[in-house]
Amino acid sequence: MSEQELQINPIVQDSVIHNTKTLTNLHSLTASLFGVSAGILGLESYYGFLYYIALSITTSLLFYVFKLAPGSLAEGRSVLDTGRYYKGALELWTSPIFNGLPGFILTWTLFYGLVRA
């Protein structure tokens, strides 16, 4: 976004921080949960990561449907447009995946070891 655009349509930093924090909290919680479930299922190598990525995107989708869609659609935005709450679409869809990855691997290996040992 250019400087001029930011001057015309200012952005509330507090809201940006609040939204990012909400999403990060949700994804670190769910990532450990997905690790538990991947460990119980005994997934190995790529399947575990694919499972994590699929479920993480599902979580983002659920978050969109239940939390973002009511306000976003009421404002007249198109479906899956997150401009009301996030600066970019990637902030909702991909960056949480990398935030939760360490937690996922931690609980994945732990539960794999517990169940399969």
Next chain:
Amino acid sequence: MAWLSRPLTLVGLVILAHGCYSAYEHTLLASTSVQHPASPSAAALPLDIYIETIVATFLICLGLVLGTGAPEPIQWHTWAGKIEREADKRSSLAGNADKEALGNPYNALEARSGFINIHKLHGDFVKYTQQLSK
């Protein structure tokens, strides 16, 4: 919908714990018992444990999503409009107490004493006293 969050998460956790226990018992049994040539390999879990775990994961995930706080709009004009509307609603509910304190973030600017038109106020006052004396 927020009330649904905790029950969903709790139910999901119980189902997940049960799935975990079942998977553990299954692998333990498969590793200790004598392998029957016709039986499926020990590594493969029964289908019901797969379904149970995935359903439990989905339930907890749904519960956690429902339990998260509401996001705030980031555009300044949307956000300011929202808090002003909320202040209106709150002041209509609870008398007209401190509407100025919440609401418009530019209130301090709009009520600046530097912009009072003192001549106009004086003219109004003169008219008022003339009305009174009549």
